[in-house]
Amino acid sequence: MMLHLGPIIFGFIIxxxxxxxxxxxxxxxxxxxxxSFIAIFIVILIIAWQLGPYPYYDDLPIATGFVSSAxxxxxxxxxxxx
Amino acid sequence: MSPILKxxxxxxxxxxxxxxxxxxxxxxxxPGGGFQGGAMIAAGVILCVVVYGVKDSPxxxxxxxxxxxxxxxxxxxxxxxxxxxxxSGFFLYNVGxxxxxxxxxxxxxxxxxxDPTNAGIVPYLNIFVGLKVFVGLxxxxxxxxxxxx
Numbered sequence: 001m002m003l004h005l006g007p008i009i010f011g012f013i014i015x016x017x018x019x020x021x022x023x024x025x026x027x028x029x030x031x032x033x034x035x036s037f038i039a040i041f042i043v044i045l046i047i048a049w050q051l052g053p054y055p056y057y058d059d060l061p062i063a064t065g066f067v068s069s070a071x072x073x074x075x076x077x078x079x080x081x082x
Numbered sequence: 083m084s085p086i087l088k089x090x091x092x093x094x095x096x097x098x099x100x101x102x103x104x105x106x107x108x109x110x111x112x113p114g115g116g117f118q119g120g121a122m123i124a125a126g127v128i129l130c131v132v133v134y135g136v137k138d139s140p141x142x143x144x145x146x147x148x149x150x151x152x153x154x155x156x157x158x159x160x161x162x163x164x165x166x167x168x169x170s171g172f173f174l175y176n177v178g179x180x181x182x183x184x185x186x187x188x189x190x191x192x193x194x195x196x197d198p199t200n201a202g203i204v205p206y207l208n209i210f211v212g213l214k215v216f217v218g219l220x221x222x223x224x225x226x227x228x229x230x231x
Contacts, residue, residue: 006197007107010209014103017213018123021147024140030088032140040093044100055108057197069103073096 004057007065015072022077037074044070083133091133092140098126106212110201116211123212124219131220136227143224148217155214162203162210165193178202 024032032040044067051063083091102122109115130139166175169189170182177185178193179202195205 004197006195006205007104009196010205011103011107014106014123014209014212015100017151018099018141021141021143023142024092030092032092036093040096043093044097047097047100051104054104055112056199063104065107066100066104069100070096073099 003059004064007057008068011065011068012072012075015069016076017072019073019076020080022073022081024077024081034078037077041070041074087133091129095126095129095141098129099123102126102212102216106208107205109208110195110204111199116208117215119208120212120215121219123216124223127216127220128223131223131227136224143217143220148221151213151217152221155210155212155217158210159207159214162193162206166203174203176202176204178204178206 024030045062048062048064048066051066053059053061054063054065057064099122102119102125104119105114105122106116106119109119127139127141127143130141134140163174166177167173169175169177170184177189178195179200180190193203193206195201195203197205
């Protein structure tokens with residue numbers, strides 16, 4: 001089994017770009033803690049499993065671009081987020 | 083907006099954004115691509131702007147960020163096209179796939195998208211278009227929602 005790196009790398013990069021703009025500590029917005037992000041990530045893993053190896057890949061049984069973009073969003077939020 | 087919507091909107095926009103990224107990354111072999119995926123990402127951002135308001139939105143795009151990503155999108159597209167012109171003599175020639183066998187293997191390896199479809203530069207073009215579209219559409223909505231009566 002060979003891992004296809006394209007969607008993993010570029011999904012992470014696009015997710016990372018968007019995650020740098022996340023600010024969940026605003027007064028009127030809902031505050032998301034690390035536990036909330038873990039819950040969202042579990043939901044994202046379930047969705048990625050249901051999507052399957054999109055688009056027509058055969059390396060992993062989940063949509064790798066979907067998961068890596070979510071990881072990029074959360075990592076960038078934890079590094080740069082306010 | 084109501085607290086239920088405020089609780090609901092950000093996780094859903096997360097999922098919409100990730101689906102947009104997935105649409106961009108599958109654009110070379112499935113329906114979708116840069117514009118459609120970028121529009122989906124912008125939909126996630128717009129959902130946050132509508133529910134939380136521009137000032138309190140958890141996903142905030144500054145003017146500098148919007149201009150930077152727009153510029154990267156446009157310049158990246160043109161530069162990949164110019165790479166084709168430089169190496170093969172044709173603007174936007176697919177230097178990552180090289181269907182006419184006119185390029186050295188080293189240049190093909192540089193531009194080859196790492197997946198089994200042999201798509202070459204098409205996924206990169208999708209990514210640049212996606213970057214440009216998501217900030218473009220978001221900028222329109224952010225600008226409209228900042229207008230005063």
